[in-house]
Amino acid sequence: MWELQGWRDLEEKNKELRKSMAAAYDEGNREAVSNLQLELRKYMKGIFTKRRTMATHLLIFMISDELRNRKPYAVPVRVMPVASVKDLTIRALQVELKTVMEELNMKVVGFVTDGEWNSLRTMGTTRPTSIIQLIMQAKEEASKMRIQRLEDIFKPNLQINTPAPGQVTIIPKLKHEAVPHDDVAEIGIDMVRGLSFKEAMHKHHKRIYRWVPNPLPWVPGTSQESVLECMRSVMTTYLLRWKIRYYKENLGIDFSQNLYIPENAETDEVEDFNDREDDGHLFKRIVKCARCGNIEDCDISRWIEAMQDETTGLTAKALRGVDPQSVPDCERMFGKGVVDFLEKKGYDADAKFAKIVHNWHKATDGRGLSEEQRSQYNQDMLYYILDEWMPFHRQHHDFSQVDVNKPLKGIRGLSRETIIGITTNISSIERRRQQCHTRDLPPEHPRASTSDDVECFISILHHMLGRTFDHKAFMNAYRKIFTEFQKMLDQNLPYYYYKGLSERFTLGTLPSFNEPSASGIERLDRVRGRRMGNPGTSVASRATMPRQGQRTVRDKFHRRQEPLPPLQM
Incomplete structure (x- = not known):
């Protein structure tokens, strides 16, 4: 792909050169052909140097209210084709979007990305933030x-x-x-x-x-x-x-007591600007390190033992990481059933680690918890990392005493990007929680630092355009895509989608995420059975009635068949 003006210049140059070469050939003028060498070199250089890398991905920007109490949670405001984006480019696009929002009198309090742009969480536009x-x-x-x-x-x-x-x-x-x-x-x-x-x-x-x-x-x-x-x-x-x-x-900001201090924290005139990583991505990174055996407190053989117990809900698909992007599989790895099994077996270190990760995920994605409980679960996760990174932090809370030669990679068996993401997110979330309490503001939604709404929008693109599509196909279907995105979100539309879960398409203000569910058992505390991997489950056919709980045709199409666990020899 070329820039439009560059392509037009090359097209005109191509016509001129072809005319000159045809005239020289007709006249038999060798000198004219020889003189064209310099022009041909410039032309060939223009072809290969002005060419851009073909775009392979779409970069989507969405804005969302931090309370997330109305549908839609997030609204796409910018979509652009990219092949690869550097941190500085993302920073420039971020500042551009922030400037436009502030001109519209919108208060910008943060930016959430995945782990590709890690420097956003350590360096701000004017000073270090970590x-x-x-x-x-x-x-x-x-x-x-x-x-x-x-x-x-x-x-x-x-x-x-x-x-x-x-x-x-x-x-x-x-x-x-x-x-x-x-x-x-x-x-x-x-x-x-x-x-x-x-x-x-x-x-x-x-x-x-x-x-x-x-x-x-x-x-x-x-x-x-x-x-x-x-x-x-x-x-x-x-x-x-x-x-x-x-x-x-x-500047009045103290890094000896804070691992992360967001931009604008040195002034009270504007809101703090928090750069965070998606909590779902961090959860998947932790589970990946556990599956690879990098974490000392996670003996994978004990997870295999837990898989053999049907009360844990752990499946072979989740343990192997067949679908590495599946958050439900990650939740099975550190579910309540697995934690209870490890505690019952007396695997203290493994049980402690699994419980810390389980509670930390509940703090950002679980219902029915108070702000104090969420804060405590975040602190437990942060202290678990600091106990190895800065063992003195409980007796002497001064981060300036850190060993500067201590590498981040390998702390608790986690990658460097994961350590930066976890410490930044927890510090930012707790700082924002304290600000909301001090200023008597509604608490921030626990899922405010997730990008699941972007993934929902991407799933709509795949549904309407297929697994692979180009920018032209996206632009041609742009209006239809956004009409699909706002179905049953706009009460003035004459159509709706019937869904079993009415919560997903509820109009008006949603209840607080801190309120417990009506059933009394929250989603992350519920142990899901392994009926799809159970060899004793009969398969419905034409001669038998389909039994209750059997997988539907649609479910079989969209979710992979789960294999049986390996035999114990």
Whole structure:
């Protein structure tokens, strides 16, 4: 695909070249053909350099009320074809949409995406929003410093017998705003007592981490740091703590007490702007790590044992991850039946992990919970991660004391993107919950940080246009698609869809998500049977009456047949 004007220029150039070549051939003029070489090179360059990558996906922007108490939950406002989108491009499109909404006097409080654009949750438009970004910036600055400059900062001049006999004056060669003079003096005192500069630096590296007994080396896996690596580790720590003090003193935001601070938090004139990751995507990422055996507290053999117990509701399809995008399969992996089974068997570590994940998912997708319960479940998940990342956080709640060389990848067996998403979402949700309570506002809907409405819109596209379609087909059916999207959502339309679940197409204000269901048993606390994988279930045929609960033809078409669990040899 080319830009429209570029394509027209190439088309005109093609006509000119064909005329010139035909004229030169008719006249037998070899010089004219030779002179066309330069023009042909420019033409060929234009063909291959101005060509764009063909779009393979649609990027959909939808706006939604954070209360989510009316249908439709979200309204599509922009659809554009893309092949791949960088973080900076998404940021620019986000700012553009935010600006338009603010011009319409709409208060914008956040932006939810999937995990493809992870930097949105660590870096804002004007400043870092996460302590993880501060660590990255500090490490980048320290890695660019040469060994001579670092030695000038940490290796002091020792002036003996001045100004008085028997005293030593310690003067740093090069002062740095992030490095306290007293700390450089401690290095000098160690050198006066007979330690070499390398030994004094290694001792100082452990001294500045009061709450971390064995700080990690600059290069992961090395048993002994060189003096350059040790200086960079120490310099990164000082730069991080200096940045935290700078933002606290100048902007009034404290990263020592908060892992994530949204944009606009430094002013009361506008609403905080929260960048979050879809909770459903995070849930699927956690389950994927569990299925791969990366999580130490999740022994997959015990989940296989739970699958053999029909009271757990766990199926072979859910355990294997046949459909990795299925949230119901993820809910079976960490369902209430599985948690109860692990507790009954005495698998304490596995049961604790499964219960934490189950409750965390309930906090964002479950009904019948109070705001206090949701907050507690989020805190349990956050503390589960911090217990390995910052083991001191329960005794000394100061994130500036974090080991800067601790890699995020592998914490609790999770990926780096998952750690960033979980810590950002929980910090953002709890901050917004506290703001709503302080300002006497209605609480934010638990599903406000999900993108399920976008997926519903995409399912309509697949239903009407097929699994694969191009941009032209989408634009031709644009009006019909949006008419389908708003059916039974607009009470003025003369038609409706009959559904068994009336809640999905209810008009007017919906009840609070915190109110318990009429049955008294919430969806995520209900153990679903495995009738589709049960070999004892008879199959209806023409000679027999269909039994109650049997799968319908439509269900068989849209959902894969679930295989039987493997035999235990």
